[in-house]
Amino acid sequence: MTRADFARRIPVTPDVLDRLQRYADLLVKWQARINLVGPSTIPALWERHMLDSAQLTAHLPSGPVLDLGSGAGFPGLVLAIMRGGPVHLVESDVRKCAFLREAARLTEADAVVHNVRIETLAPFPVAAITARALAPLAKLLEMAENFLHPAVHCLFLKGRGGEEELTDARKDWMMTLERIPSLADSSGQILHLREVHRGRDER
Numbered sequence: 001m002t003r004a005d006f007a008r009r010i011p012v013t014p015d016v017l018d019r020l021q022r023y024a025d026l027l028v029k030w031q032a033r034i035n036l037v038g039p040s041t042i043p044a045l046w047e048r049h050m051l052d053s054a055q056l057t058a059h060l061p062s063g064p065v066l067d068l069g070s071g072a073g074f075p076g077l078v079l080a081i082m083r084g085g086p087v088h089l090v091e092s093d094v095r096k097c098a099f100l101r102e103a104a105r106l107t108e109a110d111a112v113v114h115n116v117r118i119e120t121l122a123p124f125p126v127a128a129i130t131a132r133a134l135a136p137l138a139k140l141l142e143m144a145e146n147f148l149h150p151a152v153h154c155l156f157l158k159g160r161g162g163e164e165e166l167t168d169a170r171k172d173w174m175m176t177l178e179r180i181p182s183l184a185d186s187s188g189q190i191l192h193l194r195e196v197h198r199g200r201d202e203r
């Protein structure tokens with residue numbers, strides 16, 4: 001998938017596309033020095049990373065977003081570029097945070113980088129929580145627990161194992177669930193959770 005293919009799938013302004021390109025260029029440049037994403041995924045950057053992240057914009061409520069384990073900025077930094085912020089990027093690795101700060105500066109993204117482990121971050125109000133490739137769902141909800149409230153939307157990008165993770169998470173958590181097929185991965189889905197709270201459905 002090229003940048004032009006991406007723009008055919010996701011409606012974006014020329015300005016946003018230009019800022020995404022700046023982000024892509026910086027990522028390729030830094031990737032030579034630090035491992036930001038799997039090297040084999042670089043040729044498919046616009047599909048595997050940009051489209052995969054950008055598809056979440058259609059499902060996000062307005063208001064602050066918290067992106068857990070942002071790594072090189074997927075999906076959080078793409079969302080900050082596409083829809084404005086604030087998007088809070090939580091990442092424990094110091095070098096990845098240096099990259100995220102530089103990428104946010106260069107793309108004029110409304111992103112706040114928190115170089116901490118998510119478990120230690122003092123909670124603040126957010127409208128949505130996003131994550132990709134951080135942890136299985138049950139663990140992810142534990143990590144997000146301080147930020148959960150009935151109105152928060154959780155949008156988690158999941159691959160093939162999503163169903164198994166759901167079964168496991170439902171042993172300890174109740175939620176309203178919508179499954180959305182991924183635009184970027186034929187075996188993947190977005191788990192859109194609302195009203196997440198601890199408990200077990202005994203019906």
Ligand SMILES: C[S@@+](CC[C@H](N)C(=O)[O-])C[C@H]1O[C@@H](n2cnc3c(N)ncnc32)[C@H](O)[C@@H]1O
Nearest residue numbers: 069070071074090091092093116117118132133
């Ligand atoms: C597999 S990477 C995924 C990165 C990105 N979300 C993506 O999909 O490309 C997971 C990232 O989460 C970070 N991480 C792991 N545990 C964390 C924690 N408890 N708090 C904050 N970041 C964490 C790691 O440093 C790593 O960059």
